[in-house]
Amino acid sequence: MTVIEAPAPAGRAGTVNRLLDRHASALPSAAAVVILLLLLAGAQAYFGNFVTPRVLSALLLDNAYLVILAVGMTMVILTGGIDLSVGSVLAFTGILGARMLAGGTSPLLVVAVMVLGGAAIGLMIGVLVQYFDVQPFIASLAGLFLARGLAFVVSLQSVKVTSPGILWLQSTRFQAGDWYVTPTGLLALAVLLIGAFTLAYTRFGRTVYAIGGDEQSARLMGLDVARTRVLVYVVSGVCSGLGGLVLTAYSGAGYPRNGIGTELDVIAAVVIGGTLLSGGVGYVLGSLVGVLVYGTIKTIISFKGAEQSWTQITIGMLLLVFIVVQQVIVVRSARRR
């Protein structure tokens, strides 16, 4: 959106408007930060022992796999697409990895296979979308079915993981006072930073924004639309593979029913984090905030001892508020143009 702005009317009014527009695109992400702070402050006031290093460290640990998935999903949504397959790919790579580990394969090879497995399904979706004009919704739906079925082909039951190398990812705690972070948390943060850097400072990242803003213009500018579009789905698949690794380490097992509905949680987190589903506007760091909002709500509800079904309802309502706010912003900036 920022890349291919229509020439703004000259003069001071035009400059102000353009600034407002720029501001508007970051507004939903800013709102998400405010919501997160309000949630934390409210929970602290209510429970008294909520904002502690322990709880906040656990927040990252419990949601590390969602953070990783959200990075890939943000890129896909930025191009105006959607990837419904992430939850299934997570389950497939997770159970595949657990099964291979049980068979005595070395952990490094297993990790490589999990990442490549995710990438392969992402590549399939990307090729369907780019070269066969299949809507992302349907192409990734095929990916969802494929990965979910394959997960059950690998194993119908859960497979326990005993490999010390994989469990190390979860059990090691780098402590600083009461704060701690696990290798899985560090992995999530690394993926997040790489994603944010790639989107902001590389040619690939700017092309992603350009495709979401206006594909026609992106093509006319000579950007490599085809390669970038396929690549975002591959990236999302790789993220799902890594997410599968993190979740397997987290739960100590692979389970073919893992991640049912996770794609919706991830999409909700990305949207709450300020990424427009129409593409072109959004930030990876915003998606982190979205995931943290999701995680905080979940933690609050388990603190309260209430039904976890309230998580779904609250997230649904929050999603509603955000899309209505986004709608207002889109309509406003469209009217100004």
Added chain:
Amino acid sequence: MAGVVRHRLFWPVVSLLALVVVNAAARPGFVRVTVRDGHLYGALVDILRQSAPLMMVALGMTLVIATRGIDLSVGAVMAVSGAVALTLIDRSADPGAVGTVLVAIAAGVGIGVVLGMWNGFLVTVLRVQPIVATLVLMLAGRGVALLVTGGFITTVTSPPLKFVASGYVFGLPFALWLSATAVAVVAVVQRRTALGLLTEAVGINPEASRLAGVRSRGIVFTAYVASGGLAGLAGILYSSNIMAADANAAGEFIELYAIVAVVLGRTSLLGGKFSIAGTAVGVLVIQTLQSTVLFLGVPSAQSPVFFAFVVAVVVLVQSPQLHRRLGRLSRRHRGPAPATAQQPARDMEVSA
């Protein structure tokens, strides 16, 4: 003959017949229909009976997709409707009474209609993209259903409710009569009145149809309400089949299967022209495939692999890009692709 081949339902019907023939060859019992106590029994009858919930949902989905929308919430609506209806029966003084069950069914369908109105409100008044608008309910709906049932699976004993899914009328399953009626009603309302034409007009070009004086808002709204109501009915059928309200399992993945059924029936996800008969054939293809996969001894959990291939093959066959490529290949002519070729795809992504 060429006209038959070019009919838009030719390939869906051929694939359905092919599936039936393959099944019949593999197990002769497949096509056998026996009469016991004046009731028809057999694999084919079972397929028709079991397809009823998906048929309802897919019918509503067809209408919504025709208006360029999509309804992801149908599974959640099924869960809510089943939860409400069975909780009513469970709490009533006389769970076995026909009156109780009728009230419960009305409540279930009614809540479906209300949820459909909610979706329609988001899409037509707040102008939220359909995929996001219905995602809200898809997320929150199951939570609501779990709250209604108190987190448990509510089971009831109520002969009239059992009749809905398992009963027979005039030798055929009652559920089949229900789904056939739904297909007939939707087909008549859409095709014997101008409503179908107007729906297609809204789907093909919303702006042009608005300028031509079509009240697109009301038509789109009605499509979501119909989808909600039909999903409510499907929820009742599902609960009646297992005699329980399972908020997590009711209608799981049904939105995806319904979308596949609609696409199989050659209704474009871009909106516009739709085919009720096509959707019905699509549903039967899915149900027959499901039964085939089970017969092959594949655990039903693994059946999504087959559907992945079905979806991939169907979208590839329908892909204009593939046709263009094949055409180019056969003519051995490589011209530059027109720059506008991608344009429809983009519109799709935004709305899909």
